[in-house]
Amino acid sequence: MKSRLPVIVAFLAGVLMIVAFFGRGAVVDRVAEEALAWQTIVAGFALLLGVGSIVRVHWHRLATGHPDRIYSLVLLICLTVMGGSGVLFGIGSGTLFDSLFERIQAPMMSTMFSVLAFFIASAAYRAFRARNVLSAILLLTAVIVMLGRIPMGQYIYHALPDWANWIMMVPSVAVQRGIIIGAALGAASMALRVILGIERTYLGQGG
């Protein structure tokens, strides 16, 4: 029951979506439309599960005297202020929620990802070696594209932008297409396994 019922629910939900694609009946369309709306609501609640886990972990750190408990306190205070302001005063422009996002959260997120520029440069210096013909091809293509895509490239050699365009539109598209087809077939077969109940890892232990 604990494993069988969810598998049946997954099967019915999956089959409904597939039938809705082919079926043009009013009943099927109406049921599918309602199911899609329900899915957005349930998925929204699912996002809050992660918040619950974070609170549990950091509350435990506070309670047990973890060495980094001061940072856990900072996290919980920020969570409370941000969440509380959103719930009580709204999330639109001009609210405290929006100000905290625009002035602190978004810039920090941008900065965290901008640090990757240093890491990729360091990796290029340390690991990008032309050890054989294939890696030399990779290196050469990367250099042509990097030069062809910058304004200075056309001044280094006039044909670099055209070479970069050709590389992107012919060999690169060919490989990307092969990868898209392969990945799509894999994803479709995985989806079928979930619908048919063969794949049950989402049920967790005992599933």
Place this chain on the structure above:
Amino acid sequence: MPELFSHPFFTLLPTAFFTLAIFSFLYRDNPFFKFAEHVFAGLSAGYYCGLIFQSVINQQVWIPLTQDERWLVLVPAALGVLMFARFVPKIGWMMRLPLAFVIGSTAGIMFIQQLHGMVLPQVGRTILPLDSVENVLLVIGVLSTLIYFYFSKPHTGPLGWVASVGIAFVMVAFGAHFGYTVMARVSLLIGRIQFLLIDWLHLAS
């Protein structure tokens, strides 16, 4: 004096502080970075709380329920609340029901999406007249890439030759992808430096 504090240097000081705190990690891990990291995690979790409360609970459940008397929204709302059964060991298994609903319907959508929206158009556009170098290279490139990534048979004999052609194409594509990845990462850094020099310190226009 109050006018001085309305200068962008002061109004953007919190933003600049957290930006520099994150950058300080490049030197080494330090308390400023840890503080900024935990502020970020707390704000992110709090963002989801405010967002889901307003977007889902208020706009998708409460308003239709109270203004349009759509009682049916109580069903997905109940399923959503059932997700939290996970935190109660005795009834924890019940969270599988809403999870199965979401994953099952997503799987159904994905099945059609991948075949109808990805495979068919891409395969269709690979069936090209072999009347130009570009078309020949495209067809060879797609087929040899698919064969290179087919690992259920050893790459020997004719299959091995085609796979060798495939890996050459793959190296070209990955080189191009590396170039674009560098471009992407560098752009993010440029954005932050522009904020620090132009918006905060007004050292450039």
Place this chain on the structure above:
Amino acid sequence: MDRIQSVDRRVLYTLIFISVIIPVMWPLHLPTPETPEARAFFDAVEAIPPGSVVLFPFDFWPSTLPETEPMAVAGLRHCFRRDLKVVGLSNVGIGGPSVADRLLDSIGAEYGKVYGVDYVNLGYKAGYQAVLLGMANSIAAIFPTDHRGTRLDSLPLMQRALNYDSLSFVLIVSDNAMADYWVALVNARYGLPMVAGVTAVMAPKMLSYIHTGQIKGLLGGMKGAAEYEALLGESDMASRGMDAQSLIHLLIIGFIILGNIGYVASRRRPSPARAG
């Protein structure tokens, strides 16, 4: 020669910082060469009849704002300049609806546009594909209200924009798989024409969709945004950043060459066993 391969990473980081700071302080204003896909993006939006309703997904995280915000700003300016009506939404939880609100209001104000009449921000709903498919028959079924909690049936624009049949175009700005979902679900099933502005990491894959005609045009990264700004006759955030992009690319190529010189030199040097 060993020292060439073992330069301290903090020296590299310092050089990178300098190579960004210099062009930001003293810009070169070099023109960005145009790509065919960026021109196609511009032409596709230019061809939309004035007064049409355009769906504008702000499907990007705050982490990629330097690449995606210039595209979104230029896209909104283009739409409002052509008197297109914009329905904004976001499938990205953190930041999407907030950024959409800020950009729609600020760019809308530049062109004297009125909220509810010329543009609307539907906000965010969870579920990705379910949102895209659910809007096909009824946008109100997924978004009973807009981002601010106002009922859709009280907004004049949303009395026109009921479902995909009432929309003319989709102008996607995205930094994640949502771009694939829009193409594979909405364009494939409902035939809604679309263009996409994506981060540079995603651009190589998205070019396949140009080839199949599933999207009509593509902007790739900050460069794509700079090209679009140039086509609109502007020079804004992205155009300013391209000088720094040039210098850093040259620096990284220099790093690669330096690393390979050290590698070749270390391979040519006889090993102690051979020498002995």
